[in-house]
Amino acid sequence: MLKSAEKILAAAVLAGVLAATGIAIADPQPAPGKAVAAKGETDKARQAVNVPAPAAAPAPAAKPIALGRPALAEEITAWNTDVRADGEGLPPGKGSVKEGEELFLQNCAQCHGEFGEGAGRWPVLAGGRGTLKSERPEKTIGSFWPYASTVYDYVHRAMPFGSNMTLSADQTYAIVAYLLNLNDLVPEDYVLSKDNFPKVDLPNEANFFDDDRETSEKAFWKKDPCMKECSGEVHVTARAQILNVTPDGEAPKGNLE
Numbered sequence: 001m002l003k004s005a006e007k008i009l010a011a012a013v014l015a016g017v018l019a020a021t022g023i024a025i026a027d028p029q030p031a032p033g034k035a036v037a038a039k040g041e042t043d044k045a046r047q048a049v050n051v052p053a054p055a056a057a058p059a060p061a062a063k064p065i066a067l068g069r070p071a072l073a074e075e076i077t078a079w080n081t082d083v084r085a086d087g088e089g090l091p092p093g094k095g096s097v098k099e100g101e102e103l104f105l106q107n108c109a110q111c112h113g114e115f116g117e118g119a120g121r122w123p124v125l126a127g128g129r130g131t132l133k134s135e136r137p138e139k140t141i142g143s144f145w146p147y148a149s150t151v152y153d154y155v156h157r158a159m160p161f162g163s164n165m166t167l168s169a170d171q172t173y174a175i176v177a178y179l180l181n182l183n184d185l186v187p188e189d190y191v192l193s194k195d196n197f198p199k200v201d202l203p204n205e206a207n208f209f210d211d212d213r214e215t216s217e218k219a220f221w222k223k224d225p226c227m228k229e230c231s232g233e234v235h236v237t238a239r240a241q242i243l244n245v246t247p248d249g250e251a252p253k254g255n256l257e
């Protein structure tokens with residue numbers, strides 16, 4: 001962003017350029033002296049004189065829009081529930097794996113299974129370690145997620161599905177402790193709290209990195225990208241029926257609509 005001094009300079013330069021090229025600029029309130037001095041001069045000169053002088057004083061502060069009111073501190077607090085990777089945003093509180101097990105059985109197991117294995121087709125929350133590179137990766141808190149703080153944030157914000165935001169801070173700590181235990185990340189007698197939270201590392205964290213496509217795909221980001229016939233000649237190598245992805249049999253008869 002331009003600093004204000006630079007803005008003023010830029011405005012002055014722009015005004016100069018426009019004046020030099022003879023482009024008329026309407027001055028809403030020409031200084032009286034200037035207007036008088038302009039009388040009888042050639043058009044070009046008059047336009048140059050009528051160019052608004054670059055504002056020396058800073059622009060007046062924008063008026064607030066007459067809409068709504070500033071948010072109250074209480075309202076901001078109610079919305080500001082996110083928990084960051086470094087633990088910033090965690091509320092005071094604590095909860096044990098044991099308490100978490102009980103709460104999980106009451107509130108979560110019907111969908112996620114007693115051990116986070118997932119009931120039916122509901123999401124699996126534990127296990128899956130070592131499967132990320134396999135044909136069927138199982139992405140769970142233990143195998144995939146980068147930060148434990150996301151578990152707190154997500155469970156507190158979005159679960160139990162259908163009655164979210166009903167868990168207290170202590171209950172959420174306890175359930176997260178149980179989920180970490182199901183993923184073999186903390187022992188059975190663990191008590192999770194705001195203080196020891198940042199010490200819990202998830203195994204897959206190192207595999208997350210900042211978007212590096214600008215360097216890793218540098219060759220792709222050309223000034224003159226190919227926009228037409230870029231892939232060369234296309235050869236048909238097989239037909240769907242030969243590949244056996246189209247069922248045999250006769251085509252349906254009649255109007256299908």
Ligand code: HEC
Nearest residue numbers: 107108111112122123125139140141155159160161162175
């Ligand atoms: C009625 C079924 C149901 C109940 C009960 C339920 N969940 Fe979920 N849970 C879901 C569904 C559905 C999703 C996926 C939501 C989505 O992706 O938008 C989910 C997603 C999750 C995820 C993220 C999984 C992932 O890898 O993306 C976690 C963690 C989770 N639930 C924890 C819990 C906890 C803890 C409880 C109990 C406090 C709970 N859930 C109760 C249905 C349920």
